[in-house]
Amino acid sequence: MTGARRGATDTFEETLDLYGAFPRLSDYQVRALEQHGERVHTAPGEVLFREGDDYSCFWVVLEGKVATYSDYGSDEEMQIAVHGAGRFLGELGVLTGQAAFLTAVACEPAELLRVPVDELRKLVTQDPVLGDLVLRAYLARRSILLEVGAGLRIVGSCFSPDTRRLREFAARNRLPHRWIDLEEDQEAEALLNALGVSPQETPVVIWRGSVLRNPSNAELARVIGLPSKVPHWADCDLLVVGTGPAGLAASVYGASEGLRTMTFDAIATGGQAGTSPRIENYLGFPTGISGSELAERATLQAEKFGAHLHLAAEAVGLEYRDGHHVVLFDDGSAVSGHALLIASGARYRKLHVARLDEFEGHSVHYAATHVEAHTCIGDPVVVVGGGNSAGQSSLFLARHASLVHLLIRHEDLGRDMSRYLVNEIERDPQIHVMRCTEVRELVGEHGVLNAVVAQNTRTGERWRLAARALFVFIGARPHTQWLGDQIALDDHAFVLTGPAAANASNGGWDTGREALPLETSRPGVFAAGDVRAGSVKRLASAVGEGSMAVRLVHEHLEKSAHWQIHAAVNA
Numbered sequence: 001m002t003g004a005r006r007g008a009t010d011t012f013e014e015t016l017d018l019y020g021a022f023p024r025l026s027d028y029q030v031r032a033l034e035q036h037g038e039r040v041h042t043a044p045g046e047v048l049f050r051e052g053d054d055y056s057c058f059w060v061v062l063e064g065k066v067a068t069y070s071d072y073g074s075d076e077e078m079q080i081a082v083h084g085a086g087r088f089l090g091e092l093g094v095l096t097g098q099a100a101f102l103t104a105v106a107c108e109p110a111e112l113l114r115v116p117v118d119e120l121r122k123l124v125t126q127d128p129v130l131g132d133l134v135l136r137a138y139l140a141r142r143s144i145l146l147e148v149g150a151g152l153r154i155v156g157s158c159f160s161p162d163t164r165r166l167r168e169f170a171a172r173n174r175l176p177h178r179w180i181d182l183e184e185d186q187e188a189e190a191l192l193n194a195l196g197v198s199p200q201e202t203p204v205v206i207w208r209g210s211v212l213r214n215p216s217n218a219e220l221a222r223v224i225g226l227p228s229k230v231p232h233w234a235d236c237d238l239l240v241v242g243t244g245p246a247g248l249a250a251s252v253y254g255a256s257e258g259l260r261t262m263t264f265d266a267i268a269t270g271g272q273a274g275t276s277p278r279i280e281n282y283l284g285f286p287t288g289i290s291g292s293e294l295a296e297r298a299t300l301q302a303e304k305f306g307a308h309l310h311l312a313a314e315a316v317g318l319e320y321r322d323g324h325h326v327v328l329f330d331d332g333s334a335v336s337g338h339a340l341l342i343a344s345g346a347r348y349r350k351l352h353v354a355r356l357d358e359f360e361g362h363s364v365h366y367a368a369t370h371v372e373a374h375t376c377i378g379d380p381v382v383v384v385g386g387g388n389s390a391g392q393s394s395l396f397l398a399r400h401a402s403l404v405h406l407l408i409r410h411e412d413l414g415r416d417m418s419r420y421l422v423n424e425i426e427r428d429p430q431i432h433v434m435r436c437t438e439v440r441e442l443v444g445e446h447g448v449l450n451a452v453v454a455q456n457t458r459t460g461e462r463w464r465l466a467a468r469a470l471f472v473f474i475g476a477r478p479h480t481q482w483l484g485d486q487i488a489l490d491d492h493a494f495v496l497t498g499p500a501a502a503n504a505s506n507g508g509w510d511t512g513r514e515a516l517p518l519e520t521s522r523p524g525v526f527a528a529g530d531v532r533a534g535s536v537k538r539l540a541s542a543v544g545e546g547s548m549a550v551r552l553v554h555e556h557l558e559k560s561a562h563w564q565i566h567a568a569v570n571a
Helices: 011-017 027-036 119-127 128-148 161-172 188-195 217-224 245-256 271-277 291-303 370-374 389-398 417-425 499-503 541-560 561-569
Strands: 038-042 047-049 057-063 066-070 077-084 105-106 108-116 150-154 179-181 204-207 210-213 235-240 259-265 308-310 313-323 324-329 334-342 346-349 381-386 401-406 431-434 438-445 446-456 462-466 469-472 474-478 525-527
Touching: 011 271, 027 057, 027 119, 027 128, 038 119, 038 334, 047 057, 077 128, 108 119, 119 128, 119 271, 128 291, 150 161, 150 188, 161 179, 161 217, 161 370, 179 188, 188 204, 204 217, 235 245, 235 324, 235 541, 245 259, 245 271, 245 291, 245 334, 245 541, 259 334, 271 291, 291 308, 313 334, 381 389, 381 462, 389 401, 389 417, 389 469, 401 438, 401 446, 417 431, 446 469, 499 561, 525 541
Parallel strands: 150 179, 235 259, 235 334, 259 308, 334 525, 381 401, 381 469, 401 431
Antiparallel strands: 038 108, 047 105, 057 108, 066 077, 066 105, 150 204, 204 210, 313 324, 324 334, 346 474, 438 446, 446 462
């Protein structure tokens, strides 16, 4: 999909509206909003807000027309849409607090309704019809901006680890951006020269005419408006590390039940589920939902109840001080809480194959989002794994790649994969399932994959499979390094909970009560989701554990002397 220049017909806008991105408010909704805003008049060419601005107002067009642009005023200016009477402006940042990725300009004399953003955020929680209309439109508009390459420019080599880091951070947080590859884009060198940047200084991020030289994730987050600064708040009730389904569920339920809740993640909300292109078996979404959209909805829901979410905040240690559980972060800060939920999830394991590191980031991937898919359009790819993530990714990649080879180690595709995915894969002519097959060799030069050598483990037969990319979804490696020796783990580094945790505490469990079901070897510290030993690796179970953990946190706090003193002081 490409944008339209000024003067374009309505065809592009009508195409975009298939996303439900441009609904019109009813007369009743406009009148309700008028109770909280004011009417203003604009002249042709007047700018309402620019890319990079903080959204302070929610704009509704009453009369006239307003156009929205990406890269307004530059050589790459792109008209996204023209809004007439009854339509509203903005996109997801209006609700999340991120900076604007669009510029809005009056096309002709217009009358608009200006509603303060804080008022809008209250209204969408009080009026579910209005809230659903606005949220759906804003989610769709964010998807459009991602597809057309609006927003940030990331310039760097495909072989640079920092380029990969920035691209992953932008993709995982659904930040509209475009990557300019120094290795393949002929205009990249001219662009760097114009900016006064040498290739050695890359990667760089270009935003609103400013150049950020190899920014950290936290620096980029602050520029865009993502909540990244770790506060020094020493008396929160519930501290959550990880924003996968379990962590987000705990944030929603904890905040909604009155707990002062703070939640942290090193990269983005959603965890592994956030990288799933399509989830079709989650309760309540009969037509399916992407993992990123589910994460965005859950994030807005948690913040609605008062939870504080902070990204680009990597936990590096855990301590216990004066009755508080203290989490240490990579920027040197520390945050403490009366109870802690470990929901830091798991990562996919790496293949034991030579030259893997050489191809990682450019040709070997552990997620299948639009970013990875765009690197292999029209080319064959190989997917390794027999679980739901591998199945969902294979179906998604089949819409972009010329052929998908799906390699599983055993005979039965349905052993670890949901039946609905098995049925869809078996019907898809673009997917070639190779059973009892493992990767033996990677073929390519200079970090660019050309082929994968695979072997049938029963017959010994080998094949050379042409492949532009390799996607790996095997096993789970828990993210527990930051816990050190503070919490008991099993032999595979998953967090022990319940009686097993109490028994593994080496006499440290002296509370006079049994360990609660999700409680770890330290009283008041709980674990949920993929990081927990014995967990069911499914989205619904992670959400269930996250919500269940909040109930257990309440039970723990009610018996805690520190909590009772805190509650009395703050009553």
